[in-house]
Amino acid sequence: MRGIRNLDIVFDQKTFSISGPNGSGKSGVIDAVEFGLTGRISRLTGTGTKTLSIAEHGPHVDRVRFPDAALVRLKVYFPALNKSATITRKVSAPKKPKIEPADPAIKAAFEQLADHPEIALSRRDIVRFILVEPSRRAEEVQAILKLEEIGEKRAVLNSAQNRVNAQKRTVEAQFHAARSSLLTHMQIPSVKIDDLLAAANARRKLLGLSPLDQLTPDTRLDAGLTSISSEPAFNKQSALRDLAAMAETRKQLPELAKDAVTALLAAINTLAEDPALLTSLRRRSLVEQGMELIDGAHCPLCDSPWESERHLRDHLAIKLEKSNEAQRLQRDLFTNASLLDQAASGWLSQLTTIRRLAAALKDEAFGAAIDQWTRQLAALQGNLRSLDGLRGISGRLASGWHVVPQSFDEATTSFAKMVAELPDQTATVDAQTFLSTAQMRLADFRESVRADKAADIAVAAATGAYTTYCDVMDAELEALYDDVQQDFSTFYRLINEDDEGEFTAKLSPSAGKLDFDVNFYERGLYPPGAFHSEGHQDSMGVCLYLALMKRLFGNQFSFALLDDVVMSVDAGHRYQFCKLLKTHFKDTQFVITTHDRTWAEQMKSAGLVTGKTSLRFHSWTIDTGPLMESNVEVWDEIKTALDKNKVGVAAAALRRHLEYVSRHMADQLGAAVVFRGDGGYELNDLLPPVLARFKTICAKAADAAQSWGNDKGKTEATALKTKLSASNAASSVEQWAINKAVHYNEWENFEKRDFAPVANAFRELLECFRCEACESWLFVTPRHRPISLRCACDTVSLNLESKPK
Template sequence: MIRAKQISIREFRGVRELTLNLNEKNFAICGPNGTGKSGIVDAIEFALTGNISRLSGAGTGGLTVKEHGPHVDSRNKPENAQVSLTVHIPSLKQDVTIVRTVKAAKTPKLVPDTAEIRAVLNKVSLHPEFKLSRRELIRYVLAEPGKRSQEVQELLRLDEIEATRALLQKISNACTKDFTNQKDARDRAGIALTSAIAVTKLSAASILEAANAKRALLGLPPIAELEANTSIKDGLVSTTATPIQASKVAKAVAKADLETTRLALKNLVGEEHKAWITAASFQVAQLTSDVEFLKGASKSQLIQAALKSYDEQVCPVCDTPWTPEHFRKHLTEKLNKYAAATKKKSDAANEIQPLITGLGELRRSLLTAAKYGPQLMPPVECPEVKNFVASTDAKIQTLSNLLPLEETIAILAEISVVPTAIGDELTKLEVAVAALPEPSQQDAARDFLSVGQERLVAYRDASLRLKKAASAAETAKTVLDTFGESTTAALDKIYKDVEESFSRLYRLVNHDDEDNFKALLKPSMGKLGFDVDFYGRGFFPPGAYHSEGHQDGMGLCLYLALMSHLAGDAFIFAVLDDVLMSVDSGHRREVSRMLKSEFPNTQFVLTTHDEVWLKHMRSAGLVDGKQFAHFRTWNVDAGPTEWDGKDVWQELEELLAKNDVRAAAALLRNYLEYLSKELCQSLRASVEFRGDMQFTLGALLPNAIAKMKKLLKAGRVATESWGQTEKSAVIVAREESFNLATQATQAEQWQLNTLVHYNEWANMHKGDFEHVVKAFRALEDLFLCRTCNSTLYITPDYGEAESLTCLCGESHFTTKKKAAA
């Protein structure tokens, strides 16, 4: 998306004033811990996103960009904390400068400012994963499967998949529940119908057989086929009851309905029902500690929206200031508790459902029985039945809601208790119905057809509702399954591609001992397993047998594989913040080569506290020439100080102006040690190897001087052999100047000359030491190009030297003689 060209930082984090030219190329920042490297990383992230991830997340309680983004001396003036980042946008072929202050972190100034530029930069801000620190790197490798799945899906922008799946699952569950309820209603209507027409199995044939038998008694023609709108009482003429029949109640149907009611009462106190009560009571008891979260479970969507809308400063709902870490931690904990409470509620609801079904059947049976009371002669009053039905309605409602929880617990404790008066009133109904005169065959046939038709209509309506519910449930399940199958297949392919890319990158880094390395990314519902091969002995989690250094390498390779899949050709910028701190030096060189060869179009900004790692990056060609900043120290007043010749000599002048010879001597000694390492690296000078990599100044500078003399001599001889008289004269002049400079510093007799030892320097007077500083500055100048100020270096990087050159080519001459004719 973008490449960085230049960054200027002012009063931001630990930096007072600093400008770095990144030039759209790889750039390294090296320095001991505490010298300000991470401040540069924070500045880049802040310029592009308005946020600093180092000040958010776990372990950063109380930290905010607004409070802790500015330099400590500017904390009360956030408008002075400013980062200016110039980037190139390849897709638009245009440069743009982003200027962002801590005070207005969310409203950067863009120069130029166009809709197209803002669209690109907005897209970059949505991908803060362009920056990788070791804290983020290791979480991909050592995280728990559930957490890793979340981290990886967020990185790949797949987190919405799970949200969509959850929504589809919720719809499917609701449709399935409705289907179950409609099936129960249809079954109850079927039972009522079979009871009314006295058949054992409900079918079109059995209904027609029973109905036609009664129709024959009434002289009505038989029904040939039972269709959707067929009425079994078609042709029946309404008649007035005979004098002997004092009631409108169909005796046979009433007796069957009362028997069903007695059975429902018996089931309510049966052993199966008691077992359901015990199971439901246990599940409800698990909810007592989650009452508050059950009441607010519907707020989870609001909380998720708040998390997405949070601007790192104030809550988007109530405008209350929050620190990012506290805000996210607080809401995440709430979401987790809501989810846990909802799961417990679902488990309890599943256990309670049979009780609700049983109560519903009893309620309907009692209502059916009670309706006969007013129709009997004399009427039979059933006030206790009506009161019990009303209380049962309330119990069903409470059990369905589960809240208030104490009421649910109380209902479960008394659910099997049926007042004696209920049984007494049912007995009165049974006695009254039994006392009814037996109807004539014709009257019984009329009652049969009338009640049968009424219940047949109810059964048809229930069947129609069930059919619609079944269709909806099937459709919802098909959508859920299709979504699951397609996303699983897509995720499997994504993870397979990432797995192969990761394994290949890791093999490139560790080809010396793990050339057959493989990895397995194993996605499952809400989880992502990650196992790696261990020398052909099997697949294990990375933390099982691999060293910390190997784990760091895995984290980097997995990150690169994920980013490659996510961005593709748009992966052209990444910040790697000290991500290989535990990788051994041999593999760091391989990492450098891997980054250079596999990601040639990606601009990497890398930080490290290890100079060896910096040298590997430079020697592998990952970082060119002067594309690095080498910090030597940091203090609160000045910020980071670079190992830059001009900077050091200026600081030495300031120290001498204060007559602080001791501090100047220490600084000069440290700088010469740094410079000597750089010169030996550039000139490929031979140095006696030390396993601890702690080389003294006496072991480095004389070797660099000797190698430069040798190269100058070789260059003079070579240019003469080629007949390059003018170039040869330049080298001769440089040789003379170089010899005079080395004599002035007496550096060739370094081990014997006590003058150059730090203690002797520290005891010198200002006037004497000024000559030492001047001599060494003159010596340094002769290792540099006067035009581009870069250190002279040998080409090629290995084998026989062919030339001594600089970055601009102005100070270039061959060291290879012309072959004899």
């Protein structure tokens, strides 16, 4: 899969390093292990990967149509269970791995691992924790700590609070319209009980009705009227005032929600100009709806079966992550739409008042005009609540949301004229209709007050519920972050104890944000990117990751993939990093990749990894995948190539292997290689000094054995020296400088029959450097002033120090 054709690696249940130049396939191994364990590949998710997917980009590029053939098989040992198992996961079915044996405990352990994609950390992940805005950091850290559920609850409480607030604003608009309608009719400046009663009692007195001395919820202003008609009450003077008020409001309509409309049009225009954003937004709405409808392990959108509900939710969550810009736009759209909605509601309430007048005078034309505008505004409001609706009304918004229906002005003028020309009502009728209308409007106002109060209560409840949740969540997270920040500071101090031994850090959560400040040389707390170097920021990222993983897994933190995450950390601090992993995470197996050969060697010298638990890729080709420097199967590879008469391939493999072994043996034996500043040693630079050094060591071992009277040792040392001297390959190496015909640069031009003996000769030569029993490469110790030549199992153990004379 990915850049790997076929590759077997034995991680040996220990921390393991993979090094190699950029593009040699290191991250391909990380991808494969991550995929094997979790069914995900981090590099195919997140920002900038919108068009990437495991299904399409998981297989090798030459096998994209065969996802069933792209698979990872991992043999995993679970220390807590003391059991091993094999998991095989195919790109064609990433959610359905095959686990053997099908032990429930093992299956559960694999499921737990699959639930933790954060076992893989790449350098770009570090940016997610360190150089990121506080709200985004909170999301990332919460995701790694599996706190999404808490974040989701906070978010849904916040959404509910916003929704309730929006409802309150609409109710408030209706309240203001009802209040205005009542005041206009009663001709009083404010809704005070005394003023209301005075206005009503003046008409009641005229009608000979008893005055009202209090206003209770049951009080009717028109109480006692004997001839309450079934017809809607009509009071001419009140109607004229209503028409005047309506005309005044109409003048102000263009200014109402003007900014909101401008913002809406800008957002709609952005969508029109960026189809990708629109697609993202559409998908977001769809996915959000889908998320809400999930009920079991079946997709609510297409009904496809999933391994589990959690997998399905994770899948949709990743899709949502990819559309943050769309989310911001969506939020702006609906915020402004809500403001316009309120403005429309206020105007609709006023139209309702006028509609009653039209009904009272049976003016069908005016009534129809009002109805038409009401329908248009209701339709507008309906469109304000969906993305497609908003896009569909851009023309309407551009020409004015309040655009007046064609017949409205004419009908209004006609109606106003009709009202004005009505004969003045008698004082009695005026008083009667005044009281009837007053009662109706008071009832409307009371209803709007009740709705407004209910909305206030809802707002208080929603706000209280949200802020309380935030307070509790922040307090708990603060305690959690205290743990994390202490571990983080401890880890960072350990790595940088030489120059930042007093380092401290502060993680401060608040309302969905997570501020992160670090001490800069005791000069105060600053954001990590403010003064610290890139190398320090790299170590901060790793330390924060390790602290979070410790908090998340506790003693169960047993495995992690670190993909080129400390490339900016300098040499001195890398040893400390090794020390950190060895001391604080001794039960965790890390797979660490690096493109830096020095760093790979440092991991070995620091004892974090050994020769057995490290691997170096030489290069990568599309046909072979990663090519290992140390390839135990190199002789099979050479034989296969020669069988196919591909001498060039065999020659390249032999040269590559010899380069690796020469470099390794130069190090193991302390050979005197002429230094090159660029580190670009070729075979010619390495192998001759290695041979010379080995001969010297063998001679020294024989002399030492002789001096101590150690016949066995002398025999062994002499045999080794003889074997080396008899090697045809060794002879060839000695002739490289004078005989171009045997030089390795010419190997690829050899015939098969000429190259095969060369390959065999070098195979025999390399055997001189290995222990026959344990097959490890021989080494001298101590390296700078050797006193013995040894192998890993001590079968070879030749003394190099002669008996003092």
